[in-house]
Amino acid sequence: MTADTQIPRATAQRLPIYYYYLSSLHEAGIKRINSTEISEAIKFDAATVRRDFSYFGALGKRGFGYDVSALLDFFSKVLSQDKLNKVAVVGTGNLGQALMKYNFVHSSNIQIVMGFDVDPKKKELKIDNEKDETIPVYSIGDLKSELNKENVTIAILTVPGKSAQEVTDQLVDAGIKGILNFSPIRITVPNSVRVQNVDLTTGMQTLIYFVDNFENIKSAK
């Protein structure tokens, strides 16, 4: 939880991958693992795995490897798996609704608790996921008050590119601390706000480019 050293971005991005893999090992009753086996499963170099872990201290035992349970517990704390993170979807068009319907069913620590839209008649989205929830949708005008009422500090941005920056400014003003950005726009935020881009359409376009231009891409390795 408290890291003495600064963690490189690249390492931080891999933490959820490690966590997921360790969970699956734990579930399968595997008690012990080494960096080579981890490496084979998640496709990062074994040295990268050891280096990543070592940022958090000496988590393994030389000549032995890593204790799955202990490691899982540790990363669980690092990734705040114990606390519930309430999230708002901003922009309840096709993509926003799709995400509300999905609602991170397999992550117990993430829950979408409200949506916002310019069009306030999109109220009360009936959701039929495993949890059978109903997620309220509010007008964008009520952003600040509704977010604060429920203490929501993470937002999923699924508005059209055109309004992405404008809505971002409102989110920042409302005290949002993290934005999962689905728009193809690179939004501007103050230094205290974190942005994570999810490249959906962009990722698909890149994939098509990679497929069509197989030979031209450097070291696909």
Next chain:
Amino acid sequence: MTADTQIPRATAQRLPIYYYYLSSLHEAGIKRINSTEISEAIKFDAATVRRDFSYFGALGKRGFGYDVSALLDFFSKVLSQDKLNKVAVVGTGNLGQALMKYNFVHSSNIQIVMGFDVDPKKKELKIDNEKDETIPVYSIGDLKSELNKENVTIAILTVPGKSAQEVTDQLVDAGIKGILNFSPIRITVPNSVRVQNVDLTTGMQTLIYFVDNFENIKSAK
């Protein structure tokens, strides 16, 4: 379309961002742009922008900048915006259905034309997006025949982590050339198949980590 030099991965990943930005400029009637303005909009260094463009040849004019229309046309060809890319969703659970519903509405060159699931009673998903389509869902057993019938070479993988690798092997066997992987598993494919990972839950977990450990992350810049 034909690049003389090999394109670095990082550059290829930025192409759709450039394309999207150029489209918006074109739509706004802007005829001319320079690397500094592009840089400000998309948040990559101006030198990175010029370097990226230069992999495709000398696309600009010194002392002038870039002609928006010409650049847009060029990238449109590079990214195969003219041809329709038919895509299959494999795993029609919450996330898969959500994506079928979404169906890349804003990208005219991408279309989800079929889905697959182990549970074949999930047939005929009624979709009510702008296009009012009905996308058929087949049994995973019919993967090869149905994909080949429609000449689908791109798949979106939205099966549970547990079966991700097994289903991937079937996709490869069926002749799939590109996989947009939503599972938190890093799948193994032969060298001739491209994989693009989309980190949805993973991205959200990373975001939460970044927010909670603001001070500990290196050079968030």
Next chain:
DNA sequence: TAGATTGTTAATCGATTAACAATC
């Protein structure tokens, strides 16, 4: 021509990986 901005060289930075001494 003078001014502006590209395309590219060279320097820097961050991330990956090979190699191995430390040590369980």
Next chain:
DNA sequence: TAGATTGTTAATCGATTAACAATC
């Protein structure tokens, strides 16, 4: 102890960026 595997140093690689000569 002998064998195995970590944690870390040093080398490498790829990507970013500063700086500027080329040139429209």
